[in-house]
Amino acid sequence: MAGAATEIDSAQAWGGGWRSPFNVSYGKLMMWFFLISDGLTFGGLLTALGFAKFANPETAGSWPMGEEVFTHIPFSHGHNPLLYVAFMTFILIVSSVTMVLAVEAGHRMDKKKVIFWMLLTVVGGLIFLFSQVWEWSTFIAGYDGDLSTWADNATLLHSPYGGEFATEMHHGHEVKVMVSQGPTLYANFFFFITGFHGFHVFTGVLFNALVLRNVIRGVYHKRGHYEMVEKVGLYWHFVDLVWVFVFTFFYLV
Amino acid sequence: MERDDIVEYSLHAHHSDEDGKKIRKKIWIVTAILSIITIIEVGVGIALPKAEVSTGLWTAIKYGYILLTLVKAGYIVMVFMHLGDEVRTLRRMILWPYAIFILYLIFICLTEASSVHNYWSSFH
Known part of the structure; x- marks a missing residue:
């Protein structure tokens, strides 16, 4: 058909014949593209944290030291730097491992193992989320939950670190009220970045649960491959990857 | 209409039981490496807090943390996300x-x- 206009063929749209030069499916490539852009967002946020830390001479003096950011553990009033956050890190690494084991089982078309490992991944994600809820609530309302969040109505403006309390009576109740505050700028970055990461964990758990449901229903077994498990797996590993950096730049450095 | 010119890359990803054993072994080794690095980071953080070390030592610890973080990130991206196999x-x-x-x-x-x-x- 010389001279006829050729329609663009979606199977050959990459050019260079039928095969993609990247040798991966469209869906997986697009997941990687998304992760690159999401990674740039987190990279930008953490770089902005560094800018704020080093630019302001007044802020830098009161900037919390990594190990001292969160020193509580449940059921103990002791001073335990890093332990709780290390636990959260470990949970996320383990759930990343169970995810990659689910992907491996998928490559062998072992449906039962995929279900088992994905279930553990979802449970790990939930444990992380609830751990973060406890961490945030400790920051906001104090370890004993008696720090006033309504008397001054400005909790998030206060720092999770530093600041002093005074005990006051409000309508017959004894509450702790903040009389001085730690570095507000630090608190803003802390809650925004760990919150943004926590939101990623939340959506990751949601996607994992939805894919797990499809695995149980046999959708991917009928399809002949478990690539969808691999794709949500990429997202889940990315969430773990971001936490590795958040851990370093908030809790260590 | 059946298309025979669309390459289904996902079907190439299958592997046998023997390969699976090797891959699982690699996964557990990487798990051990990531855990050990995290334990080192936390141990240094507890034993040598910023307030108690000299400025020079703290600089070394700080760059050590960043280096260890990059090593961890490398293992996650290359092994867990299979980028090393692409x-x-x-x-x-x-x-x-x-x-x-x-x-x-x-x-x-x-x-x-x-x-x-x-x-x-x-x-x-």
Whole structure:
């Protein structure tokens, strides 16, 4: 058909014949593209944290030291730097491992193992989320939950670190009220970045649960491959990857 | 209509039980490495807090943390996300633009931060 206009063929749209030069499916490539852009967002946020830390001479003096950011553990009033956050890190690494084991089982078309490992991944994600809820609530309302969040109505403006309390009576109740505050700028970055990461964990758990449901229903077994498990797996590993950096730049450095 | 010219890449990803054993072994080794690195980081953080070490030692610890973080990130991306098993073109297309962007951003932001710091300090 010389001279006829050729329609663009979606199977050959990459050019260079039928095969993609990247040798991966469209869906997986697009997941990687998304992760690159999401990674740039987190990279930008953490770089902005560094800018704020080093630019302001007044802020830098009161900037919390990594190990001292969160020193509580449940059921103990002791001073335990890093332990709780290390636990959260470990949970996320383990759930990343169970995810990659689910992907491996998928490559062998072992449906039962995929279900088992994905279930553990979802449970790990939930444990992380609830751990973060406890961490945030400790920051906001104090370890004993008696720090006033309504008397001054400005909790998030206060720092999770530093600041002093005074005990006051409000309508017959004894509450702790903040009389001085730690570095507000630090608190803003802390809650925004760990919150943004926590939101990623939340959506990751949601996607994992939805894919797990499809695995149980046999959708991917009928399809002949478990690539969808691999794709949500990429997202889940990315969430773990971001936490590795958040851990370093908030809790260590 | 059945298309015989669409390449289904996902079907190439299957592997046998013997390969599975090797892959699982690798996964557990990487798990051990990631756990050990995290334990080292936490141990150093508890034993040598910033307030109690000299400035020089703290600088070394700080860059040590960042180095260990990059090692962990490398294992996660290359093994858990299977980027090490993908074709070289894909690996480079993902890593290089990202690295160039972020290294530039870090450089320009920290340079600017230091300049702003000096300027503000000059008012005191």
